[in-house]
Amino acid sequence: MSTTRSLEATTLATPFGAFTAFWTPDDEVLRACGFGELSDIAPVLPRSARRLPVRPNDGASAIQRAVSDVLDGDLDAFGALRVNQPGTPFRQSCWSSLRASAAGERMTYRELAERAGRPRSVRAATRACALNRLVWVVPCHRVVRSPAGLGDYRYGVAIKTALLDWESDHR
Structure with missing residues (x-):
C-alpha cells in the first residue's frame, strides 16, 4: 500500500445488516469489510491503512456491484473482486x-x-x-x-x- 494515499468506503444495506467495505480508489482493491457501520469496521483495517483519509463513495464501485450481484443470485460474484490483506x-x-x-x-x-x-x-x-x-x-x-x-x-x-x-x- 505504499502508493495508496486514500481509501474509499461505503456502507450497504443487506439482509444480514449493514455491510461496510474499504478499498483503494486507484485500483479498487478491497482492503477490509464486515458487518457494521463505518466506525465499526475501520479498526479492522491494517494499521498502515488506518491513518489514510477515507472518502465516502455511494456511487458505482466493484464492491457495490458485487454485493448487488450476490444478493441477486450470482453467488460467485465476489470471486471477481481484487482483495489484499496482510498475512503469512x-x-x-x-x-x-x-x-x-x-x-x-x-x-x-x-x-x-x-x-x-x-x-x-x-x-x-x-x-x-x-x-x-x-x-x-x-x-x-x-x-x-x-x-x-x-x-x-x-x-x-x-x-x-x-x-x-x-x-x-x-x-
Missing part, C-alpha cells in the same frame, strides 16, 4: 481456499487446514479465520467447529447462521 503464506492459503469454496458449503477448521496444505495446522487455520479482514468476500462463515456445531463468528452466530442459510437457499 499459510493464512493466504487458507483465505484462497475459502474463496475457492462453494456458496453454502460448510467445512471444519481441520478441512480448511487440509485444503490450505497443512492438515495438522488446525489452530493456525482457526487463527486465519479470526484474522480475516474481508468477511463475506473471504467467506470464513463457511467454516464450522464441527459438523454438529457452528463455532464463533466475529459478527455473531446469528449472522453466520443467516449467511449459511441464505447461501444454501440460493445456490
Whole structure:
C-alpha cells in the first residue's frame, strides 16, 4: 500500500445488516469489510491503512456491484473482486481456499487446514479465520467447529447462521 494515499468506503444495506467495505480508489482493491457501520469496521483495517483519509463513495464501485450481484443470485460474484490483506503464506492459503469454496458449503477448521496444505495446522487455520479482514468476500462463515456445531463468528452466530442459510437457499 505504499502508493495508496486514500481509501474509499461505503456502507450497504443487506439482509444480514449493514455491510461496510474499504478499498483503494486507484485500483479498487478491497482492503477490509464486515458487518457494521463505518466506525465499526475501520479498526479492522491494517494499521498502515488506518491513518489514510477515507472518502465516502455511494456511487458505482466493484464492491457495490458485487454485493448487488450476490444478493441477486450470482453467488460467485465476489470471486471477481481484487482483495489484499496482510498475512503469512499459510493464512493466504487458507483465505484462497475459502474463496475457492462453494456458496453454502460448510467445512471444519481441520478441512480448511487440509485444503490450505497443512492438515495438522488446525489452530493456525482457526487463527486465519479470526484474522480475516474481508468477511463475506473471504467467506470464513463457511467454516464450522464441527459438523454438529457452528463455532464463533466475529459478527455473531446469528449472522453466520443467516449467511449459511441464505447461501444454501440460493445456490
